[in-house]
Amino acid sequence: MKKTSHETNETMEDKAILVSLITNNLRLSDEEAAYSLHELISLAETAGVTVLDTMSQNKESPDTKWFVGKGKAEELKAKIGELGATTAIFDQELSGAQVRNLEAFLDVKIIDRTQLILDIFAQRARTREGILQVELAQLSYLLPRLSGQGKNLSRLGGGIGTRGPGETKLETDRRHIRDRISELKRQLQEVKRHRTLHRERRKKTGIFQVALVGYTNAGKSTLLKQLTHADVYVENQLFATLDPTSRTMELPSGKEIVLTDTVGFIQNLPHDLIAAFRATLEEVCEADLILHVVDSSAEMRQVQMKVVDQVLAELGAHQERLTLFNKLDLCDPAEVELLSTEGDFLKISAYVAADLDKLKFAVQEKLMGDNKTFRIPAEKGDVISLVYRVGDVLENGLDGDDMLFKVRVNNKEYEKHGYMLAKYDESTIRDKGELVDHEV
Incomplete structure (x- = not known):
């Protein structure tokens, strides 16, 4: 008998118990540990998982085989059976061996915090670049966990709702995965090259x-x-x-x-x-x-x-x-x-509109320096051109044989070229009590 789409969705829905292990080397306070677990709940819900319950354990160090202690693993197995969970999500990163041991013992999908975050990113990626980046991260995470997976391989790589690099990729050998990683890196290197070109163009335009x-x-x-x-x-x-x-x-x-x-x-x-x-x-x-x-x-x-x-x-x-x-x-x-x-x-x-205005003024102040007034002989075309490069000219006018410029200075540009304008800076000249010498 064919299942309805509603029944299929119910069957595929991930129902999870979340597990956190607090060890001595993490040095988390009770408040920080509780916050981390609360954040894991938010991550799971963001990924579309129904959270049934949470468990935590304080232990001197992770168990090399089960991550949590054997007794806590048995407690988790009993709770999975009682609540009908299909997934156990751990707040810390697990080794490939720990995932295999826990899956064999608990007979549910095992996800750690890293894989959960990667899965959320897989759902959120929309652009070609984003999709490439997520796939590279997923495959880099998966590669050291490939050996000896057997029937657990597709379960490990599938993530929440079996999203991820895809089962066809996960059933290939290490060499195929490495080739794919190399190709993704090559494509992202091309993306980086384009970004660099765009940045250089922006810099040239100031x-x-x-x-x-x-x-x-x-x-x-x-x-x-x-x-x-x-x-x-x-x-x-x-x-x-x-x-x-x-x-x-x-x-x-x-x-x-x-x-x-x-x-x-x-x-x-x-x-x-x-x-x-x-x-x-x-x-x-x-x-x-x-x-x-x-x-x-x-x-x-x-x-x-x-x-x-x-x-x-x-x-x-x-x-x-x-x-x-x-x-x-x-x-x-x-x-x-x-x-x-x-x-x-x-x-x-x-x-709040007033706060946004305040922010814009603060950004402007950070990027642009103080207002300065420059007196430059009209024939000094190269110096006048430089004034327009180092900031925004707010006012300009003629005073005898000199041009006067009121400029809101661009801090970064003024650091580069300000020394060439120092002798024309009226405030500097007044502070020193010097006479203006317009000759270079």
Whole structure:
């Protein structure tokens, strides 16, 4: 008898028990351990899994065979039978041997945190580049876990709902997988080359690039949408957007910049994923300014901020940053007062127009320097041309044989060429009490 589509969906639905092991070397507080497990629940629900129950265990070190202790594994097996679970999801990364042993003992699909995140990314990828990056990360994760899988091979690689690289790939040998990884790297290298060309063109035109970074669900896409009126997907869920989006934003001065939304970070972001997305994340490294978006309403925002700092350090992104404590509309006044006041920061809500204006002025101030006035002999065409390169000319006029320019200076350009303009800078000359010598 043929099953109806409803019955098929019911059968395929993943029902999971989540398991967390806290070991001495992790040095997590009870609060951090509880938060990590809560985050795993959110990840599972984002992947479309029904969470039936959770289990946790404190142990000196992971069991080499079962990951958790044998007694906890037996307890988990009993709970699986009692609740009718089809999947066990672990909050830490498992070795291939541990996955095989647990699958043989529990007779359900075994997923670890890394594979769960990779699966969510597989669901979210829409562009060709995103799909390539996710497949590379999945295959890099799978390769060391291939040997001796037998009947468990397709189960390991399938992920939630058997999505992923696909069973046809998983049934091939190591050499085939390695060949595919090499091909994906080659294609992504081509993507990187194109990105580099685009960046060089932007630099030649003098367009500033600003990157939005932050923990997943901190409100980056909402900010991009509000600041640029971009038609981007916004949803209150983890990794709602995966593929980076760039839009132009107009500063109060009228100058346009490029604002780029990047993929959200999370605790224990898989290294294979960071490696695969390096071409995309290089946009952060090349940005003139990084806007670190923080969910002010998150209880563990300090942990989230630390995770973002660690990932940026791993990427080698050390540019100037402005921290944006977002979602003030979800905080009470007492919580707002407790927000960190270290470094450069703004407290905003993406839905308050006055806050967005304040942010635009702050970005402009970061990218553009002070206003300066230059007095340049009219015949000095090369120097006058340089003035237009180092900033935005706000006013210009003739005073006798000299041209006067009021300029909002571009900090980066002025660092390169400012020494050539120093003798024409009226404020510098006045401070020194010198007479203007217009001859070079």
